[in-house]
Amino acid sequence: MSSKTYPVSASWKKRAFVDDAGYKAMYAESMKTPSKFWAKHAKRLDWFKAPTKIKNVDPVYPPIAQSARKEGVVIIELLVGIDGHVKEAKVIRSVPLLDQAALDAVKQWVYTPTLLNNVPQEIYYNITVSFTLK
Secondary structure, eight states: OOOOOOOOHHHHHHHHHHOHHHHHHHHHHHHHHHHHHHHHHHHOOOOOOOOEEEEOOOOOOOOHHTTTOOOOEEEEEEOOTTTEEEEEEEEEEEOTTTTHHHHHHHTTTTEEEEETTEEEOOEEEEEEEOOOOO
16 A cells, blocks of 8 residues: 555545544544444445334333432443344443343344445444433
């Protein structure tokens, strides 16, 4: 691979979606965490089909959280496998009395497979689970 660079014409620069600094930042991000990078950026690409949830399981409100009148939002990072099933789930924003109920529910969710060039892919996905007392 050549290390020579070529200047970009003014007309190309004008139509570009990202400048040089932005490109370098995106490249660094794509190398550090490729699955997360593509989950964020591939939505605008037509050769990518995002996952769609096809099986939902609502969380069971823990009785102790209800007694404590605890409400909140738990944010979970999912790894969705090529078959659409949740392979991993990790709390990234915690509400301690609600975390386990949220994890128990989302581990049962099923998605359509994520497709990249028509090939199923694993993908990281951040989701929120809300708990509101009625």
